[in-house]
Amino acid sequence: MNCKKCYSPSTVILRKKDYYCDNCFMLITNHKFRACLGKNKVLIPYENVMIGLSGGVGSTVLLDLVHHATSLENTKKLRISPFCLHLYDDDSRELAESIIKQCQTYKIDVFVVHQAVYINSKYELPEANTLQKICESERRDFKDLMNSMPPSAANDFLLKIKRILLVEFAKKINCSVVFTAETTNTLAVNLLTNLAIGRGSQVQYDVGFCDNRDDKVKIIRPIKDISIEELNYYVSIKQLTPVNYNHIKSKSLQSVISSFVSELQDNFQATISTVCKTADKIGDQRESINSEKCLICESDLDMKNMKMSAFEATNVSRIVSLKDSQADPTYQETSDILHHMQNNTNTSVFPLINKYLCYGCSRNHSEMNLHKLPNQLQKALRTNNLGI
Ligand SMILES: [Zn+2]
Ligand SMILES: [Zn+2]
Incomplete structure (x- = not known):
């Protein structure tokens, strides 16, 4: 088979069907790299x-x-x-x-x-x-x-x-x-x-x-x-x-x-x-300006603008089931419960979640030896946790 660009004998076969010679293959790969940089203009x-x-x-x-x-x-x-x-x-x-x-x-x-x-x-x-x-x-x-x-x-x-x-x-x-x-x-x-x-x-x-x-x-x-x-x-x-x-x-x-x-x-x-x-x-990537960030991975903790995640859904059930069996008038709407969750993070299994850590980092945090974390991070998490 011949190269599909220049018709010289092919040396490279991609996806089992595209034939190229070394030269054309290298040109295309270099071009892919440059095009990726050019297209994204960073x-x-x-x-x-x-x-x-x-x-x-x-x-x-x-x-x-x-x-x-x-x-x-x-x-x-x-x-x-x-x-x-x-x-x-x-x-x-x-x-x-x-x-x-x-x-x-x-x-x-x-x-x-x-x-x-x-x-x-x-x-x-x-x-x-x-x-x-x-x-x-x-x-x-x-x-x-x-x-x-x-x-x-x-x-x-x-x-x-x-x-x-x-x-x-x-x-x-x-x-x-x-x-x-x-x-x-x-x-x-x-x-x-x-x-x-x-x-x-x-x-x-x-x-x-x-x-x-x-x-x-x-x-x-x-x-x-x-x-x-x-x-x-x-x-x-x-x-x-x-x-x-x-x-x-x-x-x-x-x-x-x-x-x-x-x-x-x-x-x-x-x-x-x-x-x-x-x-x-x-993906939904936003320029995140001024929003709170996870202290470990720097992801947004902007809970208000997020659709409800599986974790929040579990927490809602948890809060509702912890309440008295009689309907509590405070929590008529899901938004009331979300508001409650934001202000009372200790009702969560991960007390630092959404305030200082994202869900993924909260899970890691719960599984590691905290005394070994960098001092600066321990201090930030401890100081911030005092209010709870
Ligand atoms: Zn070629
Ligand atoms: Zn994180």
């Missing part, structure tokens, strides 16, 4: 951009795409100054070192930050291209915190921690934009997980093109339209070496959903793209 020329690297296939391709686009000498040159950031932990020191080498081949600086800095919330920028050193007590507290939670909650919480670290370190190097390299596969898993753990209202932030929960730093996903099949071809054509593979904790909701999605994809080629297209439709 970049200002000469902006500092931080690229969050995991070392996986998506991350390896994203780094190469950025390098290619910024090295062009024509009008198509991508005018940004890239910096890289990698978050490592004790079990992945070798990986971190491989990522430093990966970045050196592109002559781009990488800041390698230990995830445990979350514990002290002192986000000091380490020296570029070296592993950040960290004190023993922070390292231990972080491990204890993560180990105190069941695997599904720990996976979810770790994603929130990584998001906070990306945003905070971006601010340190004056980047108002962060690129992350989630592939459509990761996003499909994240979407289904979000729905399962009660983060339905945050789908657009977690799975869409742009996460603008922070006022100063936007996280964008410029390769979200490139499939894993295309990424694998890209890696093999350019002979790149991804240094990291899956890191989801096994025996968790996320790992079950991940194997469910990839097994389905093997037999039904449209699975992942259908899931991702659905995500674009169900």
Whole structure:
């Protein structure tokens, strides 16, 4: 078969039916990346951009795409100054070192930050291209915190921690934009997980093109339209070496959903793209100005403008059933009950919900060893909780 663009012999077959040669395939993939950035208009020329690297296939391709686009000498040159950031932990020191080498081949600086800095919330920028050193007590507290939670909650919480670290370190190097390299596969898993753990209202932030929960730093996903099949071809054509593979904790909701999605994809080629297209439709992303935000994940806590969630519905039943059997005239309308819930959060199983934490983070909060949380966060939650 011949390439459908230039009719030379084909080397790439996508979705079992589209034939391309290496050249045309690379042109199309580069174009997809640029079109995704262009269409969404979030970049200002000469902006500092931080690229969050995991070392996986998506991350390896994203780094190469950025390098290619910024090295062009024509009008198509991508005018940004890239910096890289990698978050490592004790079990992945070798990986971190491989990522430093990966970045050196592109002559781009990488800041390698230990995830445990979350514990002290002192986000000091380490020296570029070296592993950040960290004190023993922070390292231990972080491990204890993560180990105190069941695997599904720990996976979810770790994603929130990584998001906070990306945003905070971006601010340190004056980047108002962060690129992350989630592939459509990761996003499909994240979407289904979000729905399962009660983060339905945050789908657009977690799975869409742009996460603008922070006022100063936007996280964008410029390769979200490139499939894993295309990424694998890209890696093999350019002979790149991804240094990291899956890191989801096994025996968790996320790992079950991940194997469910990839097994389905093997037999039904449209699975992942259908899931991702659905995500674009169900999201309702607003510029959230002045609304209260969750202290852990920065999602809106704007209960008044939200339709009633399953959690609120359960709470309404709970409040009504706790009342005397005689009808209480105070609660004639559902809105009265919602009002009551907002003012009396202690009637809820999660006392901090909707005031300081979203539903998903409240669940994690109820499952973790609270004494290990960062002091600043403990203090905020405690001070705020005194009024209850
Ligand atoms: Zn061709
Ligand atoms: Zn939250």
